[in-house]
Amino acid sequence: MKTKRLLARLAGFLSADQTAQREELKSIRKVLKKLKAKERDLNARLEQTPPGDEYEEIAQKLQVIYAQRRKGVERVRALKGRTPQDPLPEDQPPP
């Protein structure tokens, strides 16, 4: 019985689906990392920018990144089999 379970686990681990899911998870995390870096960049720029057109533009970009990251985090949770939560961890929505 034990061997049978172990074999089943191994089969599952080696299955194409799971490999693809791991690959997907990795890629999404990579993209999320890029987005996070960009968000930090934009937040720093926002602090230096006086209110006006440029400020609005940066804020808009932050909104878009927030929405994209939200989609990404939800997908990561779905892949890990967790239920989605609100809001994004460690984050506040942009201005």
Add this chain to the structure above:
Amino acid sequence: MIKRLRHAPLPLLILLLSYGFWVSPDFKEIAAGVALFLFGMLSLEKGFKAFTGGTLEQVLRASTNRLWKSIAFGITSTTLMQSSTLVSLVTISFVSAEMITLAAGIGVIMGANLGTTTGAWLIAGLGLRVDIAGYAMPALVVGVILLLQRSKILQGIGYVVLGVGFLFLGIHYMKEGFEAFQGAFDLSGYVIPGILGVLLYTGIGMLITVIMQSSHATLLVIITALATGQISYDSALALAIGANLGSAVTTAIGGMTANLGGKRLAIAHVLFNVMTATVAIAFIGQMAWAVDYLGALIGLAGDEYLLKLALFHTLFNLLGVILLAPFTGVLERALIRYVNPAPKSREKPLYLYPGALETPATAISALRKEVGHLYDNAHDLIAHGVSLRRSVIDSEQSLAEAVKNTRRIIPLDVDDLYEARIKSLHSDIVAFISEIQGRELSQQSVEQLYALQQASRDIVEAVKATKHLQKNLSRHGLSGNPLIRERYDTIRLQIAKVLREIRQLRSQDPETVTRLSLDALKLSVEKSGRSFTTDLNALIRSRHLSSSIATSMMNDENYAFEICANLIEASHALLLPPTRAEQSAEGQLALDEQDIARMAGGNSHPRTRTHTDENEKTAG
């Protein structure tokens, strides 16, 4: 000739010129005169381009929008300036800078031919002669002072004044150089009866005018020869016809430096003068009779040859205008049809070479770079299309300020540029893709090929939309009405922002950049479009804008949307991440059209791209 010179090896040309300078000081002066003259033409054209889209253009357009107006414009300006050559050359500059149409230019040239006859009346009647060459030096000084000013308008005027100065100075040097040959004009030596004599004297009259660079000066020579009995009255008439033909030669030289429009006008001038001369030669007997008859009517004595010559000059130019004015439209269409640009060196692909077809990976990599090259060409063209320099887009300078401070619309032949720099490259890309598709490819490669082909097509669509937008932009972009100007500024600013943002994304490290950044651009374009429409509707409601101009603006905003959306789509393919997994990850995080529409303003109806040609019919 000029074309051959352009293709001749430069060292050979310099060698020939050096030999000429060494052998003959007169040749040196003539060559310097021609050089100054051509430089004057370039200066003049550059100067007038500064006014494109401004008040001068509006005034010119209003003064030349009907044939009779253009002819009247030509007559008045030539009478005031006493130089049909100058008026013709300036008109060539106007047509070159697309400030007036070719048909209007032909009208002005006809008027100038008629206006120049007032010079004959002034010389004959009052003994007056305006020496325009005397204005060269002051014009040069004033021109340079104006060039040193900061204002673009003053600099433009500076170029015009400097151009006039150089034209006169060039004519002066040509005259000086040819003076050595003037003694050869012993007109009594060529007395031949009949039509041969008429043709010979016409040729001599033309030659004298080309050499002296002034039909007025030729008229003086004719009058002197007539008074001293060197030539008969009939020969004097033939000489006057030749003088008219000779003045077209100067214009033809000026037309060589002009662009296609200017060249067409120069050809029209030569054609007009040749046709007028042909008719006058064919009916010279009848014309002489008409001069005698009309001369008697206005009280001219039979031996007042001076005034009779002036009358003849006026009559045969008037005859030319009457005969040819009804065919101006036909002439314009024929010139546009038959005088076409010499096939320009089409843009060559930089990365597509047979060796790149070795493997799918090298082929796709080469293709991506080539589509990038096509994008760069389109970037430059679109930047100029919205009257902004590439350097402005590529800099950190505020785009809003640059748009607001635009003083002139950059004249642009989008059709020409499209043929030379976009279409040819797009064709090469399509041909290369067909080549690759003939080989065995993975599913991923097929998808990448499709994406790149689509990107190339998107770029072409963006340029086509620019063509339509640029047309209205040059008309209304710098409108005196601030409400119109502000709306067009908004359109230009949006395109400039997209160009700058994509340029920045493409220049970033591929490891850190993500196509997801394009979503923010999409949102910006969507929001800008919505606010533009709301704003425009409010202006129509409050009757601040007529619905006809507002419709044009809506069409133009649509073109702007097409440009932005197509550029964003094209850059999607250019910013493709290296692995398929990352592409798929980006795809999952990207905002879809509904998301963007919702973020832009509440409802979730996205705006979609349409094919440019469908818009063509409705363009305002």
